[in-house]
Amino acid sequence: MKIQVSINGTEYVRDVAEHKTLLSFLRGVLGLTGTKGGCGAGECGACTVIMDGKAVKSCLILAAESDGATIETIEGEAAGSELSDIQKAFERHHAVQCGYCTPGMIMSVKDLLRRNPTPTRAQIIHGIEGNFCRCTGYEQIIEAVEELAGTRTTKGELDYV
Amino acid sequence: MVHEFSYVAPTSLDELLATLSERTKAGERAVVLNGGTDLLVSVRAGLERPDVVVDMKRVPELHRLSFDNKEGLTIGATVTVDEVLASEEVRERYRVFHAALSELADHHLRNRATVTGNLVTASPCGDSTSPLLTLKAELVITSASGSRRMKVQEFITGVKQTALKPDEIVEKIVVPAESAGARGGYRKLKRIKGHDLGLVMVALYRTDDEIRLSIGSAAPRPVLIEGIKPGTDADRVKTMAQAAINPIDDVRASAEYRRAMVDAFIEQLLEEVK
Numbered sequence: 269m270k271i272q273v274s275i276n277g278t279e280y281v282r283d284v285a286e287h288k289t290l291l292s293f294l295r296g297v298l299g300l301t302g303t304k305g306g307c308g309a310g311e312c313g314a315c316t317v318i319m320d321g322k323a324v325k326s327c328l329i330l331a332a333e334s335d336g337a338t339i340e341t342i343e344g345e346a347a348g349s350e351l352s353d354i355q356k357a358f359e360r361h362h363a364v365q366c367g368y369c370t371p372g373m374i375m376s377v378k379d380l381l382r383r384n385p386t387p388t389r390a391q392i393i394h395g396i397e398g399n400f401c402r403c404t405g406y407e408q409i410i411e412a413v414e415e416l417a418g419t420r421t422t423k424g425e426l427d428y429v
Numbered sequence: 430m431v432h433e434f435s436y437v438a439p440t441s442l443d444e445l446l447a448t449l450s451e452r453t454k455a456g457e458r459a460v461v462l463n464g465g466t467d468l469l470v471s472v473r474a475g476l477e478r479p480d481v482v483v484d485m486k487r488v489p490e491l492h493r494l495s496f497d498n499k500e501g502l503t504i505g506a507t508v509t510v511d512e513v514l515a516s517e518e519v520r521e522r523y524r525v526f527h528a529a530l531s532e533l534a535d536h537h538l539r540n541r542a543t544v545t546g547n548l549v550t551a552s553p554c555g556d557s558t559s560p561l562l563t564l565k566a567e568l569v570i571t572s573a574s575g576s577r578r579m580k581v582q583e584f585i586t587g588v589k590q591t592a593l594k595p596d597e598i599v600e601k602i603v604v605p606a607e608s609a610g611a612r613g614g615y616r617k618l619k620r621i622k623g624h625d626l627g628l629v630m631v632a633l634y635r636t637d638d639e640i641r642l643s644i645g646s647a648a649p650r651p652v653l654i655e656g657i658k659p660g661t662d663a664d665r666v667k668t669m670a671q672a673a674i675n676p677i678d679d680v681r682a683s684a685e686y687r688r689a690m691v692d693a694f695i696e697q698l699l700e701e702v703k
């Protein structure tokens with residue numbers, strides 16, 4: 269069927285097989301491969317995007333269901349070579365290692381900070397509980413978000429090492 | 430998805446019910462798609478093989494959440510878990526239900542998952558089932574040929590099995606007004622601090638003259654024990670609970686551990702509502 273979606277401000281009208289997920293539509297049809305696929309079952313959060321203002325797992329949504337939706341993905345973060353504030357904070361705090369979880373993690377953080385610009389540490393942990401990271405141990409990610417929330421004054425470089 | 434199916438999204442309740450009835454009569458496997466957080470996982474795992482997926486989220490009549498002192502709380506089929514959690518009415522009047530729903534999966538899934546979907550999936554570890562049992566919730570089940578009402582305990586007939594026929598939907602859940610305002614609590618045993626399936630869950634509901642207890646993940650069907658007099662000795666309540674459950678050993682926990690934790694949770698919850 270034909271669907272129309274707005275992704276990072278660009279309108280797309282495309283044909284999509286009705287049994288395909290939004291994740292496979294983004295990656296396979298549109299070539300927006302920033303969003304990653306992991307478990308395909310709603311558990312790991314690698315595929316997180318923001319749809320109509322809500323963080324969701326794109327592996328559990330059919331592309332057909334997203335007809336008419338406004339979607340934000342990791343590709344909408346950097347403006348040219350200028351990283352977004354969240355990306356910069358992740359960089360400063362070494363919150364990225366292999367990077368596989370990062371696109372989904374950043375979309376979850378974006379959603380969290382929109383709902384609550386000054387989350388506590390506990391709220392940050394709660395906000396990213398649906399995103400697995402198998403590299404960092406989460407500490408650097410939490411620190412990056414704390415800096416964005418204004419609750420941490422140090423500027424990265426692995427404060428605790 | 431490995432398995433191919435077609436997709437339709439009716440925009441009114443009549444159209445939705447007609448679609449289900451026609452497709453089913455034509456011998457097709459028509460499956461309702463709500464939040465998708467269980468269905469698409471089952472399709473991917475090959476456990477569900479629909480010919481057509483009928484999305485109910487574009488039906489406005491099904492997306493209503495309301496409370497009044499006569500009817501109680503009405504949760505339409507497509508109301509998401511997060512929408513229920515955001516309701517002041519639910520937070521104030523149905524505390525145990527609210528507590529249980531905030532344990533359901535993670536924020537992203539709660540943005541999509543629905544309470545009715547959680548019930549229809551009928552997993553023994555569904556987080557909404559135990560509190561809804563203690564609250565005496567009823568389901569309004571509707572098809573093109575009419576509606577019927579059913580209690581939650583009649584609805585869930587086994588592990589992932591319900592009394593729902595292929596051409597029927599759960600139109601809404603009704604939680605009686607009399608159940609509002611009761612005290613109680615919810616305990617869920619998990620392997621990790623973050624979101625996880627419950628290894629065993631206990632919901633306790635208390636009014637001035639009755640305690641009701643519901644236990645999840647401890648038998649093929651959720652267990653409800655009613656009519657416990659407040660002030661009953663904790664050991665007696667535990668004995669009743671142990672007789673009603675029938676937990677299994679599986680990869681997540683042993684039956685023995687589940688039984689022990691049911692006792693521990695009952696003791697904690699009874700202490701809390703003293």
Ligand code: FES
Binds near residue numbers: 312
């Ligand atoms: S790929 Fe979607 S949650 Fe893992």
Ligand code: FES
Binds near residue numbers: 402403
């Ligand atoms: S950086 Fe490797 S999984 Fe998070």
